[in-house]
Each structure stands twice: as C-alpha cells, then as structure tokens.
C-alpha cells in the first residue's frame with residue numbers, strides 16, 4: 246500500500262477544489278480558455294509591487310559570507326525586530342521582537358502553532374464556514390476538529406461557542422477577513438468570542454488560545470480596518486503571511502506573533518522555534534525574510550481586487566443572487582438560489598450522473614453547464630452556499646455575468 250489510509254481519506258475529503266480544478270482543465274481544452282469562467286481558485290493574480298523586484302535583486306546580490314547559512318530557528322533577529330514593529334502597529338500594542346517567529350507562510354505558521362500547543366485529543370474549534378485546510382492542520386498534530394456554526398451573516402455565535410468549549414479545547418481559530426465569506430469580524434464580534442473564552446477559562450482554569458489567522462488583513466475594501474484580536478483576548482497568537490499582501494504565495498514567507506499578554510509567551514515561542522525545526526522547516530526562507538523586512542509598508546494593488554469584487558457583486562445582485570457583500574479577501578460566498586418545486590425529480594439529482602443530494606453541489610454542477618466553475622460550500626462546512634474567487638480578469642467577470650443570470654433563471658424554472 247503506497248499511501249496511508251489517512252492520506253487516502255484526506256484526498257477524498259479535499260476532492261472538491263481538486264475536482265473543480267480538473268473540470269476547469271477539461272473545459273478549457275474543449276472550449277478554449279477564453280470561454281471558461283473559472284472562479285474556483287484563490288490564487289492571487291496581481292503582481293507583487295515594483296519595490297519587491299528591486300529589493301529582491303539588491304539583496305540577492307549580497308555576497309556577505311554566511312548570507313545563505315542557517316540561522317536561529319525563529320528567524321534573523323533583525324528581521325524579527327522589524328516585523329515586531331509592524332505587528333505592534335497592526336495589533337495596537339507593543340509586541341517585543343522575541344514574540345515574533347518567522348514562518349513558511351501562514352500555513353507553516355498555523356502548523357507550527359498547533360504542533361506547539363496540542364496534546365493528542367485536544368480540540369481545535371473553528372467557525373463554519375472555514376478554510377478547509379484547518380481540518381488537516383489540526384489532524385496533523387493529533388487535534389480533534391470541532392466546528393461551531395455561525396449566526397446570520399456568518400457572525401461568530403458566542404453562545405454556540407460556549408456550548409462547544411470543553412476542558413480539552415486548546416484553541417479557537419478565527420479568520421478575518423474570511424475565506425470563504427469575505428467577512429471582517431467587528432470589534433464587538435471579537436470581544437464576544439473573547440468573553441466566551443474568558444468565562445470558560447474562569448470556570449475550568451484553562452484559557453484556550455485564540456489563533457487569529459490574518460493573511461488577508463491588508464486585502465480590505467472601502468477603507469475598512471481589521472480590529473485587533475490581541476486587544477480582545479490576552480491568550481492570542483496571530484498567524485499571517487505576505488502571500489496576499491505582497492502577492493507572494495509561492496515564496497512561502499509569513500510569521501507568528503505571540504501576544505505579550507499571553508501568560509506563557511516565552512515558553513510558547515521557545516516551543517514554536519523547536520517545532521519549526523522538528524517539523525522540518527528549520528527556518529523560514531532566508532532571502533525572503535530579508536526582503537519582507539524592508540517592505541513592511543508595501544502592498545499589492547488591493548484596489549484591483551476591490552474593483553473586481555464590486556463588479557462581480559453588482560452583476561450577481563442584479564441577477565438575483567444573495568450573499569454578504571465581501572468586505573475583504575477576494576471571495577464572494579453566495580447562497581444557492583431557491584428553486585421551484587421539482588415535481589417528481591428527486592431533490593439533489595445531478596444530471597451529469599454524479600448522484601448527490603447536496604444542493605450546493607447540484608448548483609455548482611448546474612453552473613458548469615454555463616462553463617462557470619465555482620466551489621460548493623460543503624467543502625467549507627457550509628452546504629447550501631458556493632464560493633466564487635474573484636482573482637480573475639475583469640473580462641472574465643463581465644463575460645460570466647450574463648451566464649450567471651441565465652443560470653439562475655433556468656435553475657429556478659428547470660424541472
């Protein structure tokens with residue numbers, strides 16, 4: 246047996262995005278790339294800012310001996326100090342350099358954080374819908390994945406959270422701006438989550454960590470600002486990256502910031518440095534650490550995402566789709582439209598032969614008939630919804646709107 250049962254199961258579980266990707270390749274081959282409207286992939290499509298290329302070229306030319314050697318597992322001290330200044334500004338409190346750990350993207354950081362805090366069987370709470378990879382990250386480190394529903398508008402539900410918290414809860418992950426909903430959690434929403442955690446801590450003596458996954462912090466629209474999780478709750482760890490801010494997902498550079506208000510901040514950072522090493526990362530990419538430390542105020546052209554998000558939202562709204570307006574990130578999460586009663590056709594039947602009863606899967610298959618690719622909400626723990634990523638050309642959005650319009654009309658009347 247070449248692949249473990251766990252990985253086989255995981256391949257099956259994560260098959261939606263992969264399946265849509267494969268469908269996309271097939272459609273593009275058949276109809277030509279210009280006639281396929283692929284909203285399935287959240288791959289940043291704006292170029293990094295000009296300053297990135299210049300800084301990279303200058304630093305790559307550095308011939309100082311040792312430049313390409315090992316370093317402390319937590320990262321270059323000077324880089325951690327520079328990043329601490331930025332993290333302090335973002336979070337609104339003074340974060341010492343010692344509380345920063347450079348990571349291999351936000352994904353690497355989340356894995357390091359979970360490896361550091363989880364004992365086998367400890368619980369990791371997420372709110373639905375959630376970034377699908379969280380399940381695997383928790384599983385990687387022996388964590389039990391616990392999903393808590395959100396209220397209307399995808400607002401975290403503090404009462405549902407309070408019910409889900411247990412003596413085994415190690416952490417709650419919040420992601421704002423959110424993938425897949427595009428929601429930014431307000432200060433009041435973060436404080437309500439914090440209050441549930443504080444009450445649980447007072448009762449049980451165990452204060453779960455709040456892990457704020459913030460790679461989209463700077464991809465926000467209409468001048469929005471992402472409130473500070475560290476001000477809301479003392480036991481907070483921020484995981485983030487430059488994957489979206491500078492449009493560098495392939496370069497794998499990010500950081501973890503441990504709140505100075507964490508009771509065991511030093512032990513936590515020491516543990517994280519150890520986990521960076523033993524998970525095999527050893528340290529975050531050296532050259533990229535030095536590059537981002539010089540580009541702390543730079544960002545990609547966020548306005549381009551905003552423009553395209555608005556274009557898509559206007560077109561879909563006019564067509565009759567329902568969704569919360571994206572406030573950040575580059576996703577729109579829409580409700581599967583209601584349809585007229587289906588007569589004797591079983592609800593959920595899919596016409597391409599892949600029998601299923603999930604309405605979001607059925608609707609995504611329906612969109613495929615118009616050469617539109619989307620991801621069903623079931624992949625994010627939210628059946629009944631579907632995700633569109635607007636990392637696509639404006640012409641793709643413009644070309645897709647009449648198709649979305651026809652798709653909803655025919656969906657509603659089709660028998």
Ligand code: PLP
Pocket residue numbers: 287349350351352353376420423424458460485486487488494498499
């Ligand atoms: N968290 C969320 C919510 C994401 O959407 C992503 C990537 O899409 C990540 C984490 C991982 O980011 P990175 O590429 O920096 O590892």
